[in-house]
Amino acid sequence: MKNRRYAMKISVIIPAYNSEAVLMDAVQSVCNQTYLSYICEIVIVNDGSKDQTAKVMQQIAKQVTQVPITLINKENGGASSARNAGIKAASGDWIALLDADDEWLANKLERQVQTLQEHPEIDFLGCGSDDRTLRILFHKVTKLYHASVRDLCIKSFPVTPSILFRKKIVDTIGYFDEHKKYMEDADFCLRVAEKFQYYYLPESLVRTGHGKKAMGASGLSANVKGMYLGMVQNLKDAHQRGSISIGFYGMLRIFSYMKYIRRCILTKLGK
Template sequence: MKISVVIPMYNSSKTILKTLNSVKNQTVLPFEVIIVNDGSTDNSLAIIENFVNENTFLNISIIDKKNGGVSTARNAGIKASKGNWIALLDSDDEWLSNKLQRQTEILSQNPQIDFLGTNRNGEYFSSILWKKLDLLTKISPKLLLVKFIFVVPTVIFRKSITDTIGFFDESQRYAEEGNYFIRIVQKYNCYLLNESLVLTGGGKAHFGHSGLSGNMKEMEKGELKNIRDSLALEIINIFEYLLLVVFSILKYFRRVIVVKFFR
C-alpha cells in the first residue's frame, strides 16, 4: 500500500518541525508527504523548505496556496496525492513512531476495512454508551454522532473513497471533519483501533484552547449542522435528531462550565 500523508499548514512555525519529525521517525515510512501551505504569514514556509532540503530521503512536496481554510488545504493535498491511502495529519499534532506500522498491520490483516482511526493522548475506550469497544471495532454513523471518535490526525483511508463521497465541505469552517467522516461512515467499513498512537495539541484538553477547535460556540454550530445533515441523509430519524440536538447542547454547556470554572 502507498500512503500519502496530507498536512495542511497555517502559521505553524512553532509546531511544524515536531509534526514533520514525527513522520520522519515512523517505523514504516509513507510513500509521500504533501504539505499544503495555506497562505501562512510567518516563516512556516521557510522552515519546511529547509526541512525538505535536509531530509531528501523523504518524498515531500509542498503546495503553496492563498489562504482558504483548512478544508481547502486538505482537499488540495488529497487531490494532488499519488498514493492509494490517505493519512491526515495537522501541523500542531504528532504521531507516535509506530502509528503507520500499526495501522498497516491492521489493514493487511483486515482487508475489508476502508477507513481506520485510532485513539489519542493516552485514551482507551472500554465502551461508549451501549457499545462495547474491542481492540478493533466497527463504528456506525449513529455512534459517531453520539461521540466524535475519529479525530483527523488518527485516520487513514482509501483514496478511492473520494470517488463517491467527494471531499471536505469547504464552506464549513468548524466541525468540518465530522461532516466528512459521517458521510464516509454511512457508506464504508470504518473501524476504530483502540490504541493511542497520536498526540494532539501538545496533549492539551480537547476543547477550550486556541486553534482550529478553540472556538467552542462555532464548533457547536458546526456539530448541530452535522446532526441536521445526518437527518437529511436519513442516517437518523426525527426523534433521534431531537435527542442528539439536546445531547449536543448539554455537552456544549458542560464544556463552557469546565473551561470557565475549572481551568
C-alpha cells in the same frame, strides 16, 4: 522492507498555517515511522501562513531525504481547503492525515497497516490519541471497533491526525466541506461511515497539539459555541441524507445541547 505483502502507497497530508515552530516536529514524526517504506510522499500545504512557515517548508524539503516531499503554497482557505488541496495532489492510494502541531508515535502506521492486513475490508481506520480511552455513552471501546453512523452522531471520533483512508473514498462522498468552519472533520467522517467500512483501533498512537487541551484551549476548538453549532448542522445534514431518523435526530439535538452546556461550564472552570 517490512511486510510488503500488503501493497499500498500512503500519501501523508499535512496542512500548515502559521506553523513555523512545530512543522518540523510533525514531519520528523512521519520520518521516524517503523513502516516508513509504505509512505510514498509527504504533502505539506501552506494555507497562506503569515509567519515563516513557507521558509521552514523549503528547509524541510532540503533536509528530509527519507521520503519525497511535495510543497504546496496557497491562499488562506482554512483546514478543509488545505487538506483537499493535499488529497487532490496525492499520488498514493491511501491518505493519512496529520496536522502541523501534532505528532505520530513511531509505530503508528505499523499498527494501522498490520490491522489492514488482518482486515482488508476496512476502508477507513482511525486510532486513539494522548492515552485517552474512547467511550460511546456507557460502552468502553477496548478492541478493533466497526463504527456506525449512530456512534458518530453520539461521539465524534477519531482525532483527525490519526485517520488513514482509501483515497477512492472521495470519489464517492466528496472532499472536506470547505464551507464549514467548525466540525468539518466530523462531517467528513459521518459521510464516510454512511458508505464505507469505518473502523477504530483503540491504541494511543498520536500526540496532539503539543500538550494543549482538546477543547477550549486554543484555535478553532476554543470556540465552544461554534463547535456546538457545527455539530448541530452536521446532524441536520445527516438527517437530510436519510442517515438518521427524525426521532433519533430529535434526541441528538437534546443530547448535543446538554453536552454544550457542560463544556461551557468546564471551560469557565478552566478544566
